[in-house]
Amino acid sequence: MENENFYKLALRCADRQIASGDFLNFYKEFYNEKFSAKMENEDTPNESKVLEVSNLLASECIRLLSFEKSLILANYVVEMVFVNYNSDLVHAFLPQLYYITNSNMLIHFFAQSSAFFSKLSDKLVMDQLNKDLSTYVIPSILNVDVTTIGNDLVVAICKFLLLMMNFINGNVVLSSDRSRDNLNALLNRLSKVNKLLHKKVQQQADAKLIFKNAKNNVFPLESAVQEFVSSPSITSPQFEPSPISNAKAQASGGATVSGAKYQDIKLVRYYKNIWLNNKIINWGPIDSDFLSRYASIATSAFQGVTYSPQSTDSILQDLIETSFTCFAQFVNNKQYHQLNSNFNLLERQWMVFICKHLPLLILENGSGNSHTVPQALESIDDKVVKAIRTYYSEKDDMKGRNEDLFDDYPSNNLDIRHEFIKNLVSLGLQSPTLLNDYLREDQMIDTRTLLTTDDLIVTNSQGVQELVKDFKHFLTNSLDSLEPEVLINDSNDNADGLQQIFHNFENIPPTKQREISNILIDILQHALENLEFDRIAKICSVLSFNFSHSLTTILSFSSPTKICEMLIKFVDVSWDKFVEPRCKELVESEYDTMNFFLSFSCSILLLIVIWQTYDFSLVDVVLQSSESNTENSFVISYISKLPEIPDVFLLDPKNSLDQEMRTKSHQVVQNWLRDLFVNGSISDDLLQSVDLKQLAVLVPFIFKQVLLTLEVGAIEDVSNLVGGLEYFLQPFMLIGLVKIVYWLEQYLYSLKSENLDEGLLEKLLTLLNSIFNPQALNEDSKLFHSSLLRLNAVRLLRVLRQFRSQSQSNYGIYSTESSGHPKLELLIERLLSALNVSPTYNLDPRVITTENIYSQKQVGYGRFLILNENPINKIMTNQINSFWNLHSSTYYNLDYLKEVINLVSPRVFLQDVLATLEYKLDTYGVAGTRNKIAAVESEHVMDYLFYFLVLYDVRSQVDAVSLLQVMDGNSESPIVKEEMQMKTTEVAPKAEVSQDDDFDMLFGEPETNVTGVDKENQSTNVESKPTESKYNLTATLERHSFGLIIHEMKQECNEALSTGDISKDVCDKITKYHEKYVYLLKTCVF
Structure with missing residues (x-):
């Protein structure tokens, strides 16, 4: 039905000669109404739904271009596919392009497309196009039968092809023999029609296009044909040469190392970084044995290396230095690598650790030597100090500074180092003078104002x-x-x-x-x-x-x-x-x-x-x-079902077939509706007819029925409704508002349209203000009411602000938000007030500002704004290169990286990283070395990766032992089977991760998304009969871990090897990975 509506929309616009830009606006409204809202309301991202929508729209575009009466339809399709660039729609549309037999329409389509791309300056579109060129765009263009088309179309196709090749950086590899043959035929035809254009296309094709199976391709190593076409660039982000092949070095923190090579020292620093980061993000206990576990990281990582014993003060000094180094890497990543995110919870966790837990560790484990901390602070690298100082300076100056990142701002701001020392002073561990002695280049502080005791x-x-x-x-x-x-x-x-x-x-x-x-x-x-x-x-x-x-x-x-x-x-x-x-x-x-x-x-x-x-x-x-x-x-x-309000209220949902219970439930609803909206009071008997858990569902059910009744126009006067809804604000009924604040978001999205009746909007806002912004509120209800408003206030603000009237789109221009209905503004102001009561994490600060501000970028309502700065393929590239280059930290912070892993799925992340690192190591060795190094040394790259994987999965020694029992066992992995038996859906609280506006525009991800997930692992929502395998709690708890994925891969390889489907070499490689993971489980300190 949606496709027919879309087709009619395009034809009617063509009949009225609507401009293509205006048509695009109509299309966006149509898409948001028919498809976007439905997909956003899904509990989990549904890739098959996105694919279905793309295929539907692509087929309708082909149908429009086959219509012979109006060339403006080609303009409309260009706007949909290219101007509003959508990778999924490109993937679905271009392969079908030559199904169109109307040559005039095709010529016009290519001409309009060429006109657009010749003026293209949007980097986001160019990056996404560059990614699609080798896989879909160019192969689709070359999928033409030259013998069936006229000269004008040949010229139009070649002009478009030339433009596409101009966007290629370096060259691309095409795997199809048919593409090569068709290109030769196309060029041969073009040489007879337009020799100048033929020369340009020929030169670009020779320089930019490489055909995988061609025998005469000779090119240097750096542009060699790669088996993994989407493999990240050889050039590493933040690349620094690594003197791995050189000799030995002294360990940091005063530890003497016998027989440890440079890479071992570097690996220890990396291990400490990853270990400490995981402890903080996973709420690891900072208990009595924390320091001893930290000190044993090096000895556990290198079993054959002898480290001289360290004093407790030396360990503390090393921990202080490592903590500030990690924090500096954290803020540096946040500033320069994660421009498309709003994470700040992990920053707060770091501050709590450094400013509160670290002083306690010094207090309870140090020798009392007052020189320990000053020596540790002085030994911190100057680059670390500069990174911290710059970050806090830019945070404080963010509102007033210009956008020149190269300006050198003097630092007169307090930062985490000041807070660390102030807490040491309060515990009597340092003299107040240390603050100005150590931070003499920064702002001086009146030390008389510092607390010198921990008295409260x-x-x-x-x-x-x-x-x-x-x-x-x-x-x-x-x-x-x-x-x-x-x-x-x-x-x-x-x-x-x-x-x-x-x-x-x-x-x-x-x-x-x-x-x-x-x-x-x-x-x-x-x-x-x-x-x-x-x-x-x-x-x-x-x-x-x-x-x-x-x-x-x-x-x-x-x-x-x-x-x-x-x-x-x-x-x-x-x-x-x-x-x-x-x-x-x-x-x-x-x-x-x-x-x-x-x-x-x-x-x-x-x-x-x-x-x-x-x-x-x-x-x-x-x-x-x-x-x-x-x-x-x-x-x-x-x-797990907070945004859901059922269409039928049942006192006992587990016995939904019980007719007597259904009748009783219906009667309960009728009684409540009568008392709330007719009698105007609630009797004790009525209140006792449901328990509190049933009330938590009944109240939102009634609210939903009220709004739906109002929407269909069955109620004119809302005064009685207001009086009834105000009962929801009583302390005994407040629990019912929880589901309402979540469900209301999707309801408002479904209601938003250009044709929304003003009278309906007025009534709706009256009802919403009656429960969210009441004129009078029970004193006992105030605290809970304010707290529950905060639960989904950010997402409600996003949809409510869309009801404001605007004369033009804010995208890409400087503008302010227009004002809306007075009652709407009251509602928005109330939500802002609730959010500003106390800290809110992982949020663009502009969301909770009350004044209109000029900003070139749209406000981001999600903590991770997918594709706003980089496509997911580029994000994966950066992180994989970080592993390959043996950096001392991950390229992205763990909070950001977890979102990436969840986005592409742990299995696809693991498979992409392993495949790419295998290729890089086999082809180039370790980054920064002149010659290929020995296999034993290149293993350090895999050591980096697997240490990250193990610590990502395991939080304690108990978890490690449990996981080890599963991975060392020979029984079939029960992960998928047990998840199906549980029949439990855990809704991760990251709905804001789902779709920022750019993601909505593209409604799809590059191929590095979850396309590689095994089909059998996609059926976890299917209910199955109990299997013979016993329930395994560890396998269920670790259901998303890399360890169990590797264990499953090993089992799958063993089965495939037994049937002759794979070679022994492939199976041995997976077995090697399995052994490496198991070895780290046995030796790592957690």
Whole structure:
């Protein structure tokens, strides 16, 4: 149906002689309405859906070009395929081009295409075109039967071909013999028609086109025919020559090395970098044996090398130097390699580690020598200091500076080094004078203002400062007397002690931060076990806001796993066993009733915040739980389907065929609708007809029905609806708003159109303001209400801002956002207010600014803006070259790199990296060496890669042992089978990763995406019967790990070898990879 609508749209535009640029706007609206919204609403990216849409549009383009009456249709197709460049559509359309028999239309199409490309200056389009030239564009152009076309078409084709070859950098390899033959025939024909053009095309073809099977191709090594055409460039990003073939060197940090070559020393530095990065991003415990594990990295990496023992102070010095080096690499990557991202959570984790955990390690493990830290700081490389200083200078000057990256700004700003020393001073480990002695080239600080003790002082209600000594007593008393709504008040007058602590959490000394964190988690655990609803609600509410990065810091002291385990047990187990059955007994007053409901709602809220903000897997927590399971977990079923509101409400969805239950469910809905919107009050009997878990689904179901009824025009007066919806703001019903804030996003997208009735928009905004921006709100509901608005506020802002009226597109020009309906602006302002209450991570800061700002770039609502700067193939190129060049860090930071790996899939990432490195090592050896080096030395490149893979997969020694048992066993890998048996979908909290505007424009990725995934591994959504293989918890927990992918590859190779489908050499290569991974599992320190 969509294809017919598109075809009619094009013909009607042609009949009215609509300009091609205007047609493109109509096409975009059509695409967004018919296809984009549907694909964005998918729980996971659906590549087959994108392919289906591309094929459909391509076939309609061919149909339009076969229409003989209007040449303007060719202009329309050029706009769709090339001006609005879409790689997937190009792939689908060009191979069908010569199905068109209308030569006049083809001539016009090539002429218009040539006119566009002759003036092309958009680097994004040129990069994507360059990638498609060898695989689709040029082979499709050369897929012509010269004997069936006229001279005019031959000339038009050759002009277009010449333009395409001009875009080639270097040369491209074409694998088809038919392309070579057709090119010769085309040139032969052209030589008789236009000799000047023939000469130009011939010269370009000889220089730029290489045919894989041609016998007379002779060219230098650097442009040699590569088996992997899409292999990254030989030139490495940030290339530095590596003196690997030279001799020996001294280890850093004072360690003496016997028999260690230069590459070993470099490898140790890389190992420490990757090890420390993984500890921080994965919330690794910074416990008593952290320092000893760090110190043993070198000895574990090189079993045959003897290292002289180091003192604890030497280890600490090396850790300090490594930490700042890693941080400098992090900010350098962020500044210059990751222009298409908005990540900043990992930066905060680095700051917590360096400024809080590192001083604690020095305090508890150092000898007390005051020279240890100054010596470590002085030994930090000047390049590291410069990178840190430049990064903070540019951060502070970002708003006012110009865009010249080569300007040399003097650094007068405080940075992470200042914070590190200030925390050392507060712990009494250093004199305040160190700050100005070491940072004498930076801003001087009045050392008299520095805290020289770790005392925690708060101001009481009488305005008198008090020293907090008993933290457990202080926290419990503050919690019990806390009025939650004051936490989000702008005024600091008479601020509660707990409020003072959380709003200033990042400035609290490390010792007190750790003590507060541990005690607060203990209080929460005791409250959950003893059903202290008031404390549960308050602690979860406070933590969910992450005031002054408090939640992030607390999670670094007490892992996310521990907190989530407690909360999931409370919601899934305790609530059903002990709370609901004793509801009347436990609730004795209206205050108890409020806390009863809020304790459940706030627990769910905090779980969502941790899952979404920190990309933390709740499924893994449940899988390892002895008291809960994925099939019966309310937490998993609820959170995995947050944006979904069912079309039919069922009290018991698991028994959907029970007719009696369905009838009862229908009656419950009718009763609620009657009381909410007719009677204007909710009876106690009605409230008791559903439990809280059912209410969490019933409220959004009612809200959905109200909006759908309003949309079809069945309701004129919304005043009664407003009164009913305001009941949703009562503490006992707030849980229902959680699903609403997620579902509303996709509903608004579906509603957005040029023809949206203003009256409908007015009514809709009235209803939304009644629940999201109410004029009056229950004091007990304020904190939770503000917190739940933050959950999906960013994505709601994106769609709401699209309802603003605009005179022209903001893309590529300087402009400001136009104003919208007053009620729309109130709604946007409320969401902005909620976001600005406390820190929000991985977000373009322009999203949460309230004023109109001029900006050349569009605001990015996602943390990873795919294709805004580089295509995915270029991103993969950079990272693979980083492995190949033996860099001391990954080219991209781990947060960014994880997104890339998830985007292309771990299997495709691994296969691409292995294939490319194999080719490079076989052909060129290790980068920077003049001659091919010995195989034993080239293995260091693979060592780099596999150390990264192992640490990416494994977080602890326990995980390593469990994974080793699976990989050392001979049983069939149960990954796919067990995932199907689980029937559990874990929705990763990275919907914003999905599509930025450029990705929407291209709606597809280069071939380095997930095209290489095995078909059998694509069927994980299919429900299968239980197999004979036993359930393996490790295999399920490590279901996305590189280790199990390598294990599966080995098993597949063994099977293929036994049937004669592959050679023994291929199987031996995979076996070698498997052995290398297993060896590192056994020897690495985690």
